Amino acid sequence: MKGTLITLLFFVGGCLISIYGLTPQALLENDLSTYALYALMALVGVSLGMDESSINILKKANLGLLLVPISIGVGSIIGSGLAYFLIAESFVEGMAVGAGFGYYSLSSVIISSTYDTILGVIALLSNISRELLSLVLAPLLVKAFGNMAPIASSGATSMDTTLPVITRYSGKEYAIIALFSGIVLTVLVPLLIPLIL
């Protein structure tokens, strides 16, 4: 929660800087965000490459376990695309936001720097609310759709921020599934969004 607030403060701070016309000249003249994004993607890659635990966890996966993040990912992307299409917007843009899987910081900066600023903001709001809703709705989701539902709604966040809630309402035996699913979906975010857009 504290991390979310700090992250949001930077976004709100940026909004305030430009509303009050305090943007530094250097930022107006150069599009630094593209280079910053390249650096970020390289760093995300390095952290993935260094992380042997995520490779080890994959070795343990059986078919059922592997299908959890795959079905959540597919459902998320198609569900968002379809919902967006139904309100007469672009199916592809909807899919891209859905492929954020609740990882609002990374998905919004990728979309805003490589595609469109406004869709980036939509991705930010949509994926933050996905995390918040997953936290709040977890007990209801378990009652209505079973123990897997909060893991599905949490998407990539089931490996950290929403893990405690999932463990509490779905049961301890679902913690490892949540962790696995969250890790796989987190890795997929920077891969899938550029491929979709």
Next chain:
Amino acid sequence: METLLFLCGGVLLGYLFRKRKELRAGVEKSITVMIWLLLLFLGIAIGANQQVIENIHVIGTKAMVLTFGGIAGSIACSYFVYRKFFKA
């Protein structure tokens, strides 16, 4: 699309340095700082964009539609996996 090149290059680099565990904390911290920086840039771009400020309710509504679509789709899709592999 070129972002994927940086991602793959990073994975390779990270794999080469995977034994240097002392670097890991620095990499994670740098990721957080880069995300902060980019969100600051995104905020600056948004604050200067009259279109966003005037249409914030439309943007908010679109975001909620996408959220519900994504949550519903993922629950529906994973429900089959749950029924077949997990539910006792």
